[in-house]
Amino acid sequence: MLRSLKAQTVAVILVGLLVSNSLGLAIYFRDRQETLVLQDAYDIVERAAGVSRLLRNIPDAWNPEIEAASDSRAFRVWSTTEPVFANRTPTEDERSLTTDFRSKVPAIRDNDIRVWFRRALPPGFLQPPGLADAAEAEVPEGGRRWIMAISVHHGDDEWLNFLGQTSPSADAFPRYLLTTVLFALLVQSAIAVWLIGRLTAPLQRMATAATRLGTDLRATPMAESGPLEVRAAAQAFNLMQKRLLRLVENRTGMLAAISHDLRTPITQMRLRTELAPPSEEQEKMLVTLDEMNTIIGTFLDYARVSGDTEERALLDLGSLLESICDDFADTGAALTCTVDQPIRHYGKRVALKRAFTNVIENAIKYGDRAVVRARLEGPTITVEIDDAGPGIRPAEIDAVFRPFRRAVATGAPEKEGFGLGLSIAQMILEDHGGAITLENRAQGGLRVTITLPAHRAAPAPSRRP
CATH class of the missing domain: 1.10.287 (Helix Hairpins)
Known part of the structure; x- marks a missing residue:
């Protein structure tokens, strides 16, 4: 599905962006949650410190009234004769909160305060009336509440206790953040597609030039433009084309x-x-x-x-095949030619005539007769030439395309020839972007299949025996 370099590179970039943005979002969300929870804890400490300072500065007779006024469902305040939870080794957050409380109430000694800041109530906690309505309230889905319990020594037999909870953090995630991330990902994706398109376009041009060079050594040289590396590659490619052309021309000369x-x-x-x-x-x-x-x-x-310099032109391949078959029929050869519909191809008429003539001549020479069929299959022209000969040994099918190589079935009579007909045909067909294959038919004889790219199809059918 992602076979092209452009698609694979864009996919890797998009996956990387998605993963990095997701991890960044998760880290941000977690850090924001912890910050908000800790800020709520410091707010509870400040409120408790304020109540503690007030109770220390007023007559003791007023304490019950002040405690009752400060007590609420979300923030409990009450007095006991002993701490409501046992002293334990504090966490780093609890030590920071204790330091903050003592900074606001300097009169407190080291052993006069205990702070609990965790997800659950302390073990053995002495619960005040109505605790189930406050501290044990259900946490909203996706949110987190932390319990804050403080016991402060206010007299010989009096401990002032505070109990609160941090706010649910389910709504701590800003709704606009997801939209922002998705929009950024969309913009980055568009930029990635554009950038990778610019980077891979020279490769596509080079692939097109290489394909064109395979069928025409005199094709227009590749444009030497773009970044420095692309220009260097284009120059090397054009130099290779010149050397190949010079080599062929020297050999022909x-x-x-x-x-x-x-x-x-x-x-x-x-x-x-x-x-x-x-x-x-x-x-x-x-x-x-x-x-x-x-x-x-x-x-x-x-x-x-x-090194053929013949100009290419739009030609009727069906008519060309029929004229070749007519020429052989005039010499008394046994053959039939069937063209399902007019077939157009852009190529060299003389060269293609030589290629088809070589193949049909081989079918008549080595197989006694030839049956030629041409049809259009979508963008491909298919020409099949069957004969009634002995066929070719499977091990020699590929070898017969080599120059000066002839292969016949065991016991077949020797025929005149130099072993260049199929080699010449293959070179011509490959020069036109086509291919030629051989296979032995189940009912006997050899089948030669030739494929060429079609130029366009015409609707009017044509058939001749």
């Missing part, structure tokens, strides 16, 4: 020169042989010279395929 240099003495030898008195040796010599001329011409055809 060398073979053309060799052909010319060899054909001149062969022509001279033929003239001298023809001027000699007629004899059996003269006939053999003329046949040998003709074979040499044919071999040289075949070599030259093979070399010229890669």
